[in-house]
Amino acid sequence: NAGVMQNPRHLVRRRGQEARLRCSPMKGHSHVYWYRQLPEEGLKFMVYLQKENIIDESGMPKERFSAEFPKEGPSILRIQQVVRGDSAAYFCASSPSRDTEAFFGQGTRLTVV
């Protein structure tokens, strides 16, 4: 059973471009969480999705950021018109239910130049 798969591992974007980060949860996991880790900071919750539904997006910036978890395919975190401050490691985690621990992917390191 493969773990949580994120791609790409590294992504470089110029200011103003769009970044699309993908997360395939572990098999059988329908709950997906996205976190952002800025340099020298802890992981910060962004959004919690359960197949086709956004459950909690309280950690998502109100503009430029969106997330989806379609019925088929990976979860996508989309950042439009990236700025330098978006440079961070973005981690995805998944769990089979609300009551079990979440397992993390390797993260996508986004660098905005």
Add this chain to the structure above:
Amino acid sequence: EDKVVQSPLSLVVHEGDTVTLNCSYEVTNFRSLLWYKQEKKAPTFLFMLTSSGIEKKSGRLSSILDKKELFSILNITATQTGDSAIYLCAVEAGGGTYKYIFGTGTRLKVLA
């Protein structure tokens, strides 16, 4: 505002030493506390604690939760260089959201 505070921020020890990492929290609708180990990759799950006073143990690592005093400790005995990592404490807040609130981590370096 919900928060999780870890101490110390960093720690340098020698192989064979025992270390204790601390995590205190203030969250509404506490559900569980989790410890993760983060090296240069994904945080890997160590423990999930939901009940006070029950020690969880895995090899040289152990952890316990005190829900009255709102803290947890992670102990590592007979440390090895492979234990060098950032140890993250996260609290799962309920209220229908089930998101994790992470501390900033304790950076542990074990010297040979």
